[in-house]
Amino acid sequence: xxxxxxxxxxxxxxxxxxxxxxxxxxxxxxxxxxxxxxxxxxxxxxxxxxxxxxxxxxxxxxxxxxxxxxxxxxxxxxxxxxxxxxxxxxxxxxxxxxxxxxxxxxxxxxxxxxxxxxxxxxxxxxxxxxxxxxxxxxxxxxxxxxxxxxxxxxxxxxxxxxxxxxxxxxxxxxxxxxxxxxxxxxxxxxxxxxxxxxxxxxxxxxxxxxxxxxxxxxxxxxxxxxxxxxxxxxxxxxxxxxxxxxxxxxxxxxxxxxxxxxxxxxxxxxxxxxxxxxxxxxxxxxxxxxxxxxxxxxxxxxxxxxxxxxxxxxxxxxxxxxxxxxxxxxxxxxxxxxxxxxxxxxxxxxxxxxxxxxxxxxxxxxxxxxxxxxxxxxxxxxxxxxxxxxxxxxxxxxxxxxxxxxxxxxxxxxxxxxxxxxxxxxxxxxxxxxxxxxxxxxxxxxxxxxxxxxxxxxxxxxxxxxxxxxxxxxxxxxxxxxxxxxxxxxxxxxxxxxxxxxxxxxxxxxxxxxxxxxxxxxxxxxxxxxxxxxxxxxxxxxxxxxxxxxxxxxx
Amino acid sequence: xxxxxxxxxxxxxxxxxxxxxxxxxxxxxxxxxxxxxxxxxxxxxxxxxxxxxxxxxxxxxxxxxxxxxxxxxxxxxxxxxxxxxxxxxxxxxxxxxxxxxxxxxxxxxxxxxxxxxxxxxxxxxxxxxxxxxxxxxxxxxxxxxxxxxxxxxxxxxxxxxxxxxxxxxxxxxxxxxxxxxxxxxxxxxxxxxxxxxxxxxxxxxxxxxxxxxxxxxxxxxxxxxxxxxxxxxxxxxxxxxxxxxxxxxxxxxxxxxxxxxxxxxxxxxxxxxxxxxxxxxxxxxxxxxxxxxxxxxxxxxxxxxxxxxxxxxxxxxxxxxxxxx
Numbered sequence: 001x002x003x004x005x006x007x008x009x010x011x012x013x014x015x016x017x018x019x020x021x022x023x024x025x026x027x028x029x030x031x032x033x034x035x036x037x038x039x040x041x042x043x044x045x046x047x048x049x050x051x052x053x054x055x056x057x058x059x060x061x062x063x064x065x066x067x068x069x070x071x072x073x074x075x076x077x078x079x080x081x082x083x084x085x086x087x088x089x090x091x092x093x094x095x096x097x098x099x100x101x102x103x104x105x106x107x108x109x110x111x112x113x114x115x116x117x118x119x120x121x122x123x124x125x126x127x128x129x130x131x132x133x134x135x136x137x138x139x140x141x142x143x144x145x146x147x148x149x150x151x152x153x154x155x156x157x158x159x160x161x162x163x164x165x166x167x168x169x170x171x172x173x174x175x176x177x178x179x180x181x182x183x184x185x186x187x188x189x190x191x192x193x194x195x196x197x198x199x200x201x202x203x204x205x206x207x208x209x210x211x212x213x214x215x216x217x218x219x220x221x222x223x224x225x226x227x228x229x230x231x232x233x234x235x236x237x238x239x240x241x242x243x244x245x246x247x248x249x250x251x252x253x254x255x256x257x258x259x260x261x262x263x264x265x266x267x268x269x270x271x272x273x274x275x276x277x278x279x280x281x282x283x284x285x286x287x288x289x290x291x292x293x294x295x296x297x298x299x300x301x302x303x304x305x306x307x308x309x310x311x312x313x314x315x316x317x318x319x320x321x322x323x324x325x326x327x328x329x330x331x332x333x334x335x336x337x338x339x340x341x342x343x344x345x346x347x348x349x350x351x352x353x354x355x356x357x358x359x360x361x362x363x364x365x366x367x368x369x370x371x372x373x374x375x376x377x378x379x380x381x382x383x384x385x386x387x388x389x390x391x392x393x394x395x396x397x398x399x400x401x402x403x404x405x406x407x408x409x410x411x412x413x414x415x416x417x418x419x420x421x422x423x424x425x426x427x428x429x430x431x432x433x434x435x436x437x438x439x440x441x442x443x444x445x446x447x448x449x450x451x452x453x454x455x456x457x458x459x460x461x462x463x464x465x466x467x468x469x470x471x472x473x474x475x476x477x478x479x480x481x482x483x484x485x486x487x488x489x490x491x492x493x494x495x496x497x498x499x500x501x502x503x504x505x506x507x508x509x510x511x512x513x514x515x516x517x518x519x520x521x522x523x524x525x526x527x528x529x530x531x532x533x534x535x536x537x538x539x540x541x542x543x544x545x546x547x548x549x550x551x552x553x554x555x
Numbered sequence: 556x557x558x559x560x561x562x563x564x565x566x567x568x569x570x571x572x573x574x575x576x577x578x579x580x581x582x583x584x585x586x587x588x589x590x591x592x593x594x595x596x597x598x599x600x601x602x603x604x605x606x607x608x609x610x611x612x613x614x615x616x617x618x619x620x621x622x623x624x625x626x627x628x629x630x631x632x633x634x635x636x637x638x639x640x641x642x643x644x645x646x647x648x649x650x651x652x653x654x655x656x657x658x659x660x661x662x663x664x665x666x667x668x669x670x671x672x673x674x675x676x677x678x679x680x681x682x683x684x685x686x687x688x689x690x691x692x693x694x695x696x697x698x699x700x701x702x703x704x705x706x707x708x709x710x711x712x713x714x715x716x717x718x719x720x721x722x723x724x725x726x727x728x729x730x731x732x733x734x735x736x737x738x739x740x741x742x743x744x745x746x747x748x749x750x751x752x753x754x755x756x757x758x759x760x761x762x763x764x765x766x767x768x769x770x771x772x773x774x775x776x777x778x779x780x781x782x783x784x785x786x787x788x789x790x791x792x793x794x795x796x797x798x799x800x801x802x803x804x805x806x807x808x809x810x811x812x813x814x815x816x817x818x819x820x821x822x823x824x825x826x827x828x829x830x831x832x833x834x835x836x837x838x839x840x841x842x843x844x845x846x847x848x849x850x851x852x853x854x855x856x857x858x859x860x861x862x863x864x865x866x867x868x869x870x871x872x873x874x875x876x877x878x879x880x
Binding site: 044045047048049050053055134135136137138139140143152153155203204205206207221222223224253254255256257259260263264266267269270424425427428429431432435437438468471472473 | 587588589590591594595597598601602603604605606608609612637638640641642643644649652653708711712715716719729730731825826827828829830834835838841842843
């Protein structure tokens with residue numbers, strides 16, 4: 001998932017806090033923490049409230065409080081956050097037919113926030129609706145359901161025979177066209193939310209659709225605020241998937257600049273801020289309010305995609321020269337130091353399934369990046385014959401992205417390219433660099449996971465199927481396509497259904513193969529910083545959705 | 556030429572200018588690479604088929620003139636145009652909800668800058684070429700030169716940050732807007748600092764213009780007459796020189812006020828977290844939200860152009876010579 005950049009941060013030395021920050025306390029004491037109003041703030045709202053359409057981290061963070069899927073990610077810190085648990089389904093599905101059939105039994109007696117019961121009809125309607133409202137990923141994820149391809153082509157006549165229901169046994173059966181290892185992940189994200197059977201088949205925009213979650217939306221005005229209150233029909237059926245939630249009310253205010261947000265949280269006028277802390281404020285905040293900062297690693301990486309179909313980076317040696325020459329320690333400094341980023345020279349981030357430390361582009365190749373190897377870089381450069389070529393690096397016009405670009409310019413110049421940096425609006429850059437019509441040679445960008453699967457990095461970013469010439473929607477920015485690797489990725493996906501451990505080993509190999517071909521220069525893995533008010537306790541950080549608002553104590 | 560004709564001419568002029576501005580904004584948007592609304596609405600990693608369907612559903616596959624007409628129809632006539640970013644958010648009601656915030660900000664600031672600029676202008680003119688005059692003019696120049704967004708950030712840094720917990724600024728509420736009808740006292744408190752921040756540059760400009768006008772007026776024959784009649788100097792200054800010098804100020808005021816109400820107070824609104832029209836414009840520009848951009852630009856140009864027209868019409872009411880131009 002692509003989200004707005006993490007701000008460049010300048011922290012000298014700060015220890016990394018992992019998992020839960022709150023002490024384990026007795027159950028009785030926990031009860032006292034129910035109640036109060038949690039106040040959150042962000043610079044702007046993040047678009048539609050429709051869980052089947054919204055594809056932003058900002059709202060994926062709150063949508064799980066309003067909606068449930070058949071399964072969901074566990075609401076917890078640490079590794080548990082990536083675990084998929086039954087939610088509206090009574091248990092994990094029975095998978096048969098060599099991974100092509102999933103059978104779920106729906107829980108009984110659960111109601112939507114308007115009092116309607118959750119039925120198998122509602123489940124079926126929700127999946128058909130995904131196609132009818134043109135969910136961003138129907139053509140890339142959900143078309144695996146039998147009949148899905150037809151629905152993508154012609155949503156108005158979509159019947160989706162691949163979702164069969166039986167009201168008598170309260171079961172829902174999914175028939176897939178082929179086995180799909182990530183199908184459960186895709187059901188667990190907010191797109192898989194179950195909505196009432198009479199929900200209109202159009203984007204509901206700012207109108208709240210009744211959900212099954214612990215909270216409901218009382219008011220949503222994108223230019224001012226969102227007010228969330230308890231859902232009167234909610235009763236806790238799974239503490240892991242949909243806990244009761246501590247605050248009685250959550251107010252999300254939109255419209256303060258990141259700087260103003262920092263000051264407001266500092267003054268305890270708000271409990272948590274969404275936007276990254278601006279560089280010039282972080283040092284002060286770190287010095288004054290160390291105990292109110294939370295730092296957590298992310299499944300993400302900063303990288304410089306190189307266009308493998310355009311001069312000079314259609315030449316493997318030229319790409320290798322760049323990969324060897326980059327001093328990743330300098331980039332880590334630009335991002336705020338070792339507390340906030342770690343150098344990397346591979347695609348998969350630490351913590352991801354299939355991740356095995358691997359670093360080729362360093363002095364003394366092995367598992368860890370130590371220093372750039374300029375001799376090797378110059379050797380490849382000479383071999384490429386690309387010296388003197390003009391290269392334009394496309395960056396965002398704001399730091400740290402721009403600063404990284406300026407640094408890359410110095411590296412490219414040192415290698416013998418004739419490099420310049422073109423910074424464009426942060427809101428345009430990400431779509432601009434995807435479109436092959438814009439002839440981007442090299443750029444700087446970040447990728448955050450959608451769900452914890454290696455294919456979300458390897459296949460999405462470097463698969464032949466995610467390259468679409470002439471489109472702003474072509475996430476394979478390097479335009480990299482290698483048939484041999486593509487076949488391995490397809491095979492690994494299928495293998496992971498029955499033999500996830502073996503598949504992970506395959507992904508490790510694929511990671512190394514793609515890294516060796518250098519369609520992109522991996523730079524570093526960032527960490528996430530949260531700043532909270534003095535009264536906020538029990539801060540839970542899920543690697544999947546980041547800060548979990550409903551588990552915070554403000555009472 | 557009759558007054559009625561002048562008015563009709565001005566109105567036609569106004570419509571033409573607004574049309575030109577909206578066409579220009581529309582074309583610039585579509586000429587921007589990476590701004591394809593269909594790709595943005597469809598979301599990251601959407602398949603080409605989904606993007607194509609979205610393009611069709613939103614009418615983005617139609618020729619540009621058709622798209623323009625459809626958008627203007629929904630914006631001006633049907634008024635049900637919705638945002639491309641916050642899908643489902645109707646832009647016209649959103650602007651109307653934001654207008655009171657901008658009006659509160661601009662009215663308050665206007666009162667402050669008029670009062671203070673008269674004070675500055677009169678005092679400087681009265682003490683012409685003396686220390687007070689020099690001091691006021693230097694201060695005015697500083698006021699004009701300080702960028703409003705910087706001043707706003709510094710005001711926030713001091714009032715919300717460094718000195719927030721002292722007696723000086725502990726009364727300052729959190730950034731944001733409180734509607735007048737909900738809590739008049741809080742409304743006032745939350746707007747005092749934004750008012751002064753926005754007004755400062757105008758106090759500087761108006762003060763300097765007023766001083767120059769008064770100094771010029773003091774050379775006129777009617778002032779000599781007033782003095783000859785034996786009127787006290789203060790009365791000459793206030794009753795005669797100031798009154799005539801105010802005409803230029805009100806012309807300026809009409810234009811500035813129109814521009815600010817139309818969204819020109821954008822930076823002040825953003826810095827102080829006031830969800831007014833300027834803030835909406837800022838958000839729309841940063842998110843490339845075409846319908847909202849079109850709506851705020853049309854709204855802004857309406858105020859600017861109508862303030863211009865108003866000033867012109869008033870001129871022709873008072874000065875028949877203008878009508879013949």
